Amino acid sequence: MKTEFILLAARAVNDAILANESEIESLDREIGDGDHFINMKRGCATIVAMHDELAALTPDAALQKIGMKLLSTIGGASGPLIGSFFMAMAKTAKEQGTGTLPEIAAAFAAGVEAIKHRGKADVGEKTMLDVLIPVSCAFTSLAGQGADHAALLDALKREAEQGMLATRDLVATKGRAAFLGERAIGHIDPGAKSSQVIIATVCDLART
Amino acid sequence: MKKFINKIDDLLVESLSGFAAAHHDLVSLHLDPNYLTRAQKATNKVALISGGGSGHEPLHSGFIGYGMLDAACPGHVFTSPTPDQMVAAAEAVENGKGVLFIVKNYAGDVMNFEMAAEMLSCEHATVLTSDDVAVVNSTYTTGRRGVAGTVIVEKVVGSLAETGASLAACKALGDKVNSRMASMGVALTSCTVPAAGRPTFDIETHELEMGVGIHGEPGRRREPMRSADEIVADLVAAILEDLQPARGSEVLLLVNGFTGTPLMELYVLYNSAAKLLEQRGLNITRSLVGDYTTSLEMAGASITVCLLDDEIRRHWDAPVHTAALRWGK
Numbered sequence: 047m048k049t050e051f052i053l054l055a056a057r058a059v060n061d062a063i064l065a066n067e068s069e070i071e072s073l074d075r076e077i078g079d080g081d082h083f084i085n086m087k088r089g090c091a092t093i094v095a096m097h098d099e100l101a102a103l104t105p106d107a108a109l110q111k112i113g114m115k116l117l118s119t120i121g122g123a124s125g126p127l128i129g130s131f132f133m134a135m136a137k138t139a140k141e142q143g144t145g146t147l148p149e150i151a152a153a154f155a156a157g158v159e160a161i162k163h164r165g166k167a168d169v170g171e172k173t174m175l176d177v178l179i180p181v182s183c184a185f186t187s188l189a190g191q192g193a194d195h196a197a198l199l200d201a202l203k204r205e206a207e208q209g210m211l212a213t214r215d216l217v218a219t220k221g222r223a224a225f226l227g228e229r230a231i232g233h234i235d236p237g238a239k240s241s242q243v244i245i246a247t248v249c250d251l252a253r254t
Numbered sequence: 255m256k257k258f259i260n261k262i263d264d265l266l267v268e269s270l271s272g273f274a275a276a277h278h279d280l281v282s283l284h285l286d287p288n289y290l291t292r293a294q295k296a297t298n299k300v301a302l303i304s305g306g307g308s309g310h311e312p313l314h315s316g317f318i319g320y321g322m323l324d325a326a327c328p329g330h331v332f333t334s335p336t337p338d339q340m341v342a343a344a345e346a347v348e349n350g351k352g353v354l355f356i357v358k359n360y361a362g363d364v365m366n367f368e369m370a371a372e373m374l375s376c377e378h379a380t381v382l383t384s385d386d387v388a389v390v391n392s393t394y395t396t397g398r399r400g401v402a403g404t405v406i407v408e409k410v411v412g413s414l415a416e417t418g419a420s421l422a423a424c425k426a427l428g429d430k431v432n433s434r435m436a437s438m439g440v441a442l443t444s445c446t447v448p449a450a451g452r453p454t455f456d457i458e459t460h461e462l463e464m465g466v467g468i469h470g471e472p473g474r475r476r477e478p479m480r481s482a483d484e485i486v487a488d489l490v491a492a493i494l495e496d497l498q499p500a501r502g503s504e505v506l507l508l509v510n511g512f513t514g515t516p517l518m519e520l521y522v523l524y525n526s527a528a529k530l531l532e533q534r535g536l537n538i539t540r541s542l543v544g545d546y547t548t549s550l551e552m553a554g555a556s557i558t559v560c561l562l563d564d565e566i567r568r569h570w571d572a573p574v575h576t577a578a579l580r581w582g583k
Contacts (some may be wrong), residue, residue: 075454078471081333084449088330117369118287118338121329122307123362125336126369164365220361229472 047144049108053097055248056112060090062247063240070243074236077223081122082236089120089128105144109153110136124237127161127174134160147189147198151182158182165220172218172230174237177209181245199249210234210242255451262448266308266330273315277577280319287336289343290315291325300415300424301325301347304356304408305340306363307332309447310468313405313547316578322412323356323576331447331550332469334362340370344378352377352421356408356428358400359384379421381428383407385437385558387496388465388473401468402510402547403435403558406570409579413569431566436496438489439473439556441466443514445549464488468512468549468556482519486526489557494534499561501535506560506570511545514553520544527557540570546578 063070063086074082093100093112100108109132117129135157142149158178162168169179184205188198213235223230259265267285274283274290281290289305304314305327314326325343329335344353353374357367359382371378385403411428419427441463444453454470457463462485465473499505509524511517524543531538540562547556560566573583 071450080447080450080454080470081331084330084447085333118336121336121362121366122333123360123365125334125362126365129369164369165361 047105047150049101049103049105051251052105052108052112053100055251056090056093056097058247058251059244060094062243063087063090066240066243070236070240073234073239077218077230077233078236082124082240085120085122085124086240089116089124092116092119106136106139109133109139123165127165130160130164131157147195148186151185151189155182155186167220170216171220172213172216172223172235172238173220174235174241176213176216176235177206177238177241177245180205180209196253199253203246203249206242206245210238213238255446255448257446257448259448265448266328269308269311270315270328273311273577280575280577281315284342284346287327287339287342289325289327289339289346290318291343291346292318292320295347295349296320296324296416297349298351298418299324299349300351300419300421301344301349301353302356302408302412302415302424303327303340303343303347303353304404305329305335305343305367306358306360307334307469309445309550310547312545312578314408317405317408317412317576319574319576320583321416321572321574321576322408322579331449334360334366337366337370337373340367341373344370344374344376348376351418352379354378354411354415354421354424354428355380356404356411357382358404359397360399363400377421379425381407381411381425381432383432385432385435386439386465386467387436387492388438388467399467401437401439401558402508402556403432403437403560405510405542405546405579406435406506406508406558406560407431409574410566410569412574413572416572427565427569431560434497434563434566435558435560436493437508437510437556437558438492439466439468439510439512439554440464440485440489441470441473441512441549441552441554442479443551443553445470445512445514445552447550463554465492466549466552466554468547470549470552482522483526486523486557487530490527490530490559493557493559497559497561499534499536499559502537503535504537504539504562504567505531506540506542506558506562506566507531507538508541508546508558508560509543510547510556510558512552512554512556513545513548514551515555517544520555523555523557531559540567
């Protein structure tokens with residue numbers, strides 16, 4: 047993974063989040079507090095605007111800078127979670143490199159682990175982790191098996207989609223939706239939806 | 255949406271600038287990262303810092319000044335501030351006795367203040383407020399929400415801090431007040447987050463949301479509109495069920511408006527709640543009625559009951575000089 051890919055991904059994710067505005071917003075209005083899309087949009091726009099500054103950096107330094115910037119830009123619950131994701135990913139990327147798929151999978155797994163730690167949450171609690179944990183597990187295992195590039199990307203997209211849809215039937219125990227109790231059943235978690243959009247976008251980009 | 259706005263992106267900074275200009279004798283505004291401090295830095299006291307999403311004014315910036323906060327960190331509307339704001343505010347107001355964060359229990363606020371605390375080099379502690387009894391399921395680790403009772407914590411701990419008390423003593427008093435108060439709110443209309451441009455939730459003219467949160471997030475149930483007495487009876491019942499006060503207990507009764515409900519109606523709520531508390535044998539010796547923890551333009555209100563003791567009453571009565579609360583000085 048080169049810095050150039052990170053920059054292309056930032057732009058693609060920005061476009062994808064904007065394209066999914068109405069869906070993410072309506073999910074958040076149903077079981078959140080209505081600020082998730084606004085926060086994601088602000089975060090994406092900030093990273094896109096950092097293009098020139100990031101272009102000169104190594105991948106791990108760029109990830110670290112993105113994490114710090116998101117931490118001080120997004121706010122809410124998403125800021126510390128997404129900021130921690132990138133900063134932990136940067137740390138592992140620096141230690142192990144990002145030249146091979148298993149190395150990228152390890153960095154991604156470290157990022158997901160940081161979200162679990164910061165949010166004190168795990169799979170099954172109707173959060174973005176219901177998308178990120180299965181994706182990370184599949185990524186680590188398929189990359190370790192030396193799976194075909196296209197097949198791996200398809201599998202990750204599928205895991206993300208399934209994880210996102212599965213949040214519909216879960217009772218939330220974390221985040222604002224937790225205050226709704228069983229009233230949140232039947233609604234997809236907005237954080238799971240935006241995570242799925244991001245995973246799908248990055249997978250599509252990696253295919254080209 | 256019809257609001258006084260120039261550009262939505264400028265709303266927060268323009269509002270903060272107006273607040274700082276109107277109260278320049280009390281507060282100073284620092285931008286990028288955004289935080290407000292007392293105009294004159296205090297010395298030889300624990301530095302009290304709070305913060306949270308904007309849209310709840312006068313919470314928290316309105317409570318900066320003698321007897322309450324040293325600094326406040328405003329986030330975007332209904333969005334927690336970020337750790338860099340808290341760290342900068344702490345560096346600006348810390349004066350050798352440590353920093354106490356007062357944080358409303360909401361996931362975003364908790365995580366951002368937690369990361370800020372990890373970055374601080376000075377001594378620090380956090381009081382987490384969780385007075386809202388509307389959502390009581392304790393298996394949710396996010397727990398109860400911190401709402402209007404936060405004002406009582408800021409006032410009482412603020413007074414103690416002025417005496418030069420230690421960080422541990424301030425934290426202990428904050429935790430004690432939090433454990434002795436309970437709140438619940440009700441919404442009659444929604445609020446509209448400016449950047450979203452439309453109401454946060456749909457509610458019919460004949461409905462109310464019982465147990466609403468201060469961001470318009472749902473509470474216990476949606477139900478038909480009823481009389482003020484009937485609504486207050488439900489709020490007070492939920493509060494007393496949680497507090498289980500002994501007959502004869504001395505209490506502070508706070509009726510807090512969310513902005514859209516006129517003071518005239520807030521006093522109707524106070525009248526009704528006071529009768530119920532007195533019927534339960536409680537002795538209301540202190541009161542506060544007004545808009546202190548708001549939800550943009552939402553119509554509705556919350557009721558908070560705080561069990562007083564000599565220590566809490568003394569610090570509640572102590573002089574305070576802030577933009578939103580001022581007495582005795």
